[in-house]
Every structure is written in C-alpha cells, then in structure tokens.
Amino acid sequence: MQAGFAFSKLADRLTSLVELSTDDLDLLADMPSSIAHFGAHQTILRHGDEATQCCLLLHGYLSWQNHESADGQITAICVPGDIANLHTLYRPRIDGNLIALGPAIVALVPHRFFSEVAERSPAMSHAMLLMLLADHAIQRNWTVNLGSRDALTRVAHLLCEITARLQIVGLARDFRLSSPFTQSDLAAACSISPVHANRTIQELRRCNLLQWQGKTLTITDWPGLVRLAGFDPAYLSVRSGADDVRPPYARSVTADVALA
Amino acid sequence: MQAGFAFSKLADRLTSLVELSTDDLDLLADMPSSIAHFGAHQTILRHGDEATQCCLLLHGYLSWQNHESADGQITAICVPGDIANLHTLYRPRIDGNLIALGPAIVALVPHRFFSEVAERSPAMSHAMLLMLLADHAIQRNWTVNLGSRDALTRVAHLLCEITARLQIVGLARDFRLSSPFTQSDLAAACSISPVHANRTIQELRRCNLLQWQGKTLTITDWPGLVRLAGFDPAYLSVRSGADDVRPPYARSVTADVALA
C-alpha cells in the first residue's frame, strides 16, 4: 500500500471545501497509518471507548449506529475520504458504534498527526474545521430527510446524497456505485422497515430511476432522481468549481483499481 | 441592559463544556453587542444571506427551520446561552431560517469579536469548538429521536432535552420552564402533525408527567419522563460536576428578573 494512496481521497475531500496549496497538502504525505480491513457488520469503534486514532476511510462505507436503539438506527454514513471520527480529536469519548457496511478499508491515523498538521498549517486547520461543519450540515439535512419526506423520497434523497458525496472524491462519476450494503442497511438509515425499503426500491426501479444488481447500483435517471428527492447539494459545502476541476492529488488513483 | 448580563449564560454554557479560568471568561466582558427583541414567528436570519454577526440568545427560544419543507420543519432549537449561528464564523452563508419561538431577546455580536477571543485564548477557542461539537451531538440525537421513537416518546425526549439544556444555564432548576412556543412548534420539531402533538401532550398530562398551563410548563415527574423517553443526557457533553457547582459568572443573574 503506497503512501500516495492513503490520502488522495482525503485531499480531494479537503480541497472540495477550501483551496489548499501544494505545501499544505504535502503535509499529508508524512501521514503515519496502519491499514485495516473490516468485514460487513464488523465494529470499528465501540460506544464509550476513548479514541486515540482517526479512522480515515479509504474504501467502502462505514456507518454510525446508535448504541441503544434496538433496530440499530444509522445516524450517519461515511464514504471514502471521510474521517469517521475527526471530532474525537477534541472529544475522544465515542458516542455510538462505528460499523462497516460491507467490506471496508480504513487507515488508522494517530490523533497526534492531525493535531500537528493543524498546528503547522492554518489552512489545513481551517479545512479540518470545515470538514466538521460539513458533517454537521449533513446531519442537519438528515433531520429534514427523516422529518419531512415519505419513504420513497427519503430513500431517493439518501441515494442522491451518497452519489454526490462519492463524486466529490472521484467515485461514481458515471453514476455507477458499488453497493456492498444491504437493503436493510438502507432501511436503518432511512428509519423504515426492511420490507418497506424493498418495496420502495422496487418503486424506484419501476420508475426507471435506478438499477440495483448484485453489489452495483446504477442511477439511470439522475435528473429524475434529484427531482423526486428534491435534492439540493448546496448543503454539502462544496465550493463552486471544486467539483469540475479535478484537484492535483486526485489523479493518483491507480492504487484504487488494485483494491477492487 | 448591563454588560454583565449579556454573557452570563454564555459563560455558564462554556464552563459546562470545559474548565475556564477567570481570565478567559473576562475576555467576554468586552463583548460589543446590540440587543434586539423579536416577536413570535419573526425571522432573525434568512436563508442564503451572509452572516457578519453571531446571535447570542439571552432570553426565549429560537428555532432553525428548513427553508424548503412546506411544513416549516424545525431542525434545531436554541436556548439561552446558545450562539445560534456560531458556525457562520467559519462559513457565513446561512442554511435555513432562524425564527423566534415566542418573544426572544438576542445579543448581536460581530464575528470579529469571537475571532479575536479565540485568537487570544486557546482555552476559549477550545470551548467554542466544543460548543460546535455539542451542537453536532444534539443534531445526531435528533436523528435518533425522529428515527427510532414514536410520537409519545419523541415529544417526551424533546422536552427532556430542553429541560436539561435550560438547567445548564441555570433555568428550569425547579422543572418549571417558560413555554412561549405553541404545540404546533413542538409538532414541527418532532415531525408530527399539530393535532397529534396535542393528543400526545394530553397523554403526557394524563400520565401525570407534566402540566402545561398558559405559558408555563411544569415537569411534575422528571424521573418518569426520563424513563419514558429513554433520555440519557450524556450527549449534551456536560463535563461531570459542572452542573452541580454553579460557575462564578452564573450568580449574576439579577438582570434576568428585570427581563421577565
């Protein structure tokens, strides 16, 4: 696993939030990390523990689940490039369980590394803060999603969000995304029952909005899905232009292929 | 309006998150602010605008409402001591509308003041960051509330949260809280219809958990309400001991009486 791989999607993510110099991004090159593989439904961080490392997601999906709700309510989903527990830098006590949705690859990075990066570069410090704020904005949007949409538009909106977030880090550009998660996972994120999630997905298929075959999900009518969901990507905090121009570090994605 | 008043609840709030020296808190004494009064349903910040000031809530309640959902879905509620839009320090574009629930008094503080406080005192900078993280934790908890609880426990949980947050800043110590908001406001926050909110509150009354007379709400059985809601205040990020010992600045609450 090359060093260049571990931070390329993180660099994409950060530069989507704020303009960063090459010097700033080069700070990430020294990132000390151990790579860990996880299987579906495996727990990565456990409620109540004290974190000392950040979990930088390289491949797959992670979910934060509430520890007390019986149905395993999903409160957040991480995509590659996300640091699942950046907030534990400042408040190490973990609230909820971090669980892999399908096979996932994570770079475990000591808290100290990010603290030092933030100390050395005000721009990086700012970028990390914006990453926290973006997470918050997404969370607020989930409140809206659960509160004001019915099952069909709720699932549609979640799929829009995941697709848009994948595109920020150079995935799903052709609206084909790997879906190692199950329909029950989607149900837990949308707070609907698994059987209703199934019927909802069938409805989306019937409208020719998407295909879900095996572990690949294809959005066949992106404008249609966006319209149905009422999806407005503004809340994702992507600065204008950042998603058109591929940032410099994003081009070294050859290692990704080796992973698949 | 004395200077001592404007920041006393903010000081309470900050010291509930992290230990602060008297020197740190004294930085707040220079706070330049203009005091603004708002009436029920009045808009304080409008979606799409760029904020240049922070809204420090002194009295009453504020709500963040989604600008596109027709029913005016409430995504967050602010209590005295909260800075409603602290995040606009770093990302001034406003997402959603900030609307008063009942009469409210707000101190408008230029962004620059908080930037300078954060620059001068690392402890205050940390405290402000923790305030943002606490807001995030509350938001995550709303996701759980909407996703995994039925109407009765959902309303009960929200009331528990508001009560606990008021107590952090020295209000509702006797489980009596002013409720200038309407049942419809509660409904919008819990994503239920106004008539169902009404029936739910009647049910809570029938169980002798609370009384709601005029503009005062009295929790008559706090342990019972907590049990029903499954409320665990851990997510509010209050450091242990902080809510037992009244912090120094909290004692200057004489001005509050003048407001009521």
Added chain:
DNA sequence: CGATCTGTTGACTGTTATCAACTCCGGTGG
C-alpha cells in the same frame, strides 16, 4: 450441497395524517 443471509411477496394491523368543526382565551376597538 446444505446453511445462511438477502431479497421478495401477500395479508393484516396500527400509528399517524388529514379534514372539519368547535371551544377557549387574550386582545382590540366600538
């Protein structure tokens, strides 16, 4: 080749939304 997990379907149930009417209260103006 069986075991298990995921997806699929049908029948039934239940919580909550919607609609409509009515009461109650605080304020306002004649």
Added chain:
DNA sequence: CCACCGGAGTTGATAACAGTCAACAGATCG
C-alpha cells in the same frame, strides 16, 4: 363594558402510509 376577532387548543371521523408477521425464492459460501 361588551362585541368581536384571530390564534391556539381540542375533539371526532376517516384515510393513508408504513410496520409486522410469515413464508418462500435466490444467491453466496464454506
């Protein structure tokens, strides 16, 4: 002082959406 008005709270009847239960089909994997 009283009549009126609008907003908030309350009630009942009905409808819609989603949950639950149960069974089966299909895939995947040792």
